[in-house]
Amino acid sequence: MTPTIAPTGAERHLQEEELIVTKTDLRGRITYANDVFLRFSALTEDEAVGTAHNLIRHPDMPGGVFGLLWERVQAGQEIFAYVKNLAHDGAAYWVFAHVTPTFDRTGAITGYHSMRRAPRRSALRPVEELYAAMRTQEAGLSGPAAADASRAWLDEQLREQGTDYDAWVWSLEASA
Ligand SMILES: Cc1cc2nc3c(=O)[nH]c(=O)nc-3n(C[C@H](O)[C@H](O)[C@H](O)COP(=O)(O)O)c2cc1C
Structure with missing residues (x-):
């Protein structure tokens, strides 16, 4: 269940040395959250652990970004x-996230891990513009249909520009 929290317009900013870490099971339920995650998300450990990670989904985030995220990590990549999250007190915070699968000895995926740091401030405007355009593609749709629509649109945009998702992400980090 996704709780409905109204964004207040307040924003939190990670310090250079702060890292947000969570681990999830195969379905995306949080199995571990560090103190920085709990503080930034205004959650207690009891509220976070055992709960689906979309509990901090911000309405500004296009579903297509999460569709891509799940496609990658379920494929072992x-x-x-860039992710904008919504804390339970209504504050928002931007992160630059690295999400990876965790494997057992046989190579099977046992869960997922994410570590986030402060994004380059210069990256946020182009990211916000792109995400807003992706959300336009999702208008009137929901769930996987919305995510698929904005994913297809994103892929087309990147192809037209002669680039791909990874090159785009790293161009933003590099241009700071
Ligand atoms: C390791 C891991 C970390 C995640 N971190 C976040 C996060 O910080 N914020 C978020 O909104 N979704 C995160 N997700 C994605 C959520 O599982 C979910 O796909 C997303 O919130 C969209 O949820 P919805 O499609 O149910 O609305 C993460 C997923 C994984 C596997």
Whole structure:
């Protein structure tokens, strides 16, 4: 269940040395959250652990970004992504996230891990513009249909620009 929290317009900013870490099971339920995650998300450990990670989903985030994230990690690959999260007190915070699968000895995926740091401030405007355009593609749709629509649109945009998702993400981090 996704709780409905109204964004207040307040924003939290990670310090250079702060890292937000969570681990999830195969379905995306939080199995571990560090203190920085709890503080930034205004959650207690009891509220976070055992709960689906979409409990901090911000309405500004397009579903297509999470569709891409899940596609990558379920295929055993890593992904870097800019994510805007919504804390339970209504504050928002931006992160630059690295999400990876965790494997057992046989190579089977046993869960997922995410570590986030402060994004380059210069990256946020182009990211916000792109995400807003992706949300436009999702208008009137929900769930996987919404995510698929904005994913297809994103892929097309990147192809037209002669780039791909990873090159785009890293160009933003590099241009700071
Ligand atoms: C390791 C890991 C970390 C995640 N971290 C976040 C996060 O910080 N914020 C978020 O909104 N979704 C995060 N997700 C994605 C959520 O599982 C979910 O796909 C997303 O919130 C969209 O949820 P919805 O499609 O149910 O609305 C994470 C997923 C994984 C596997």
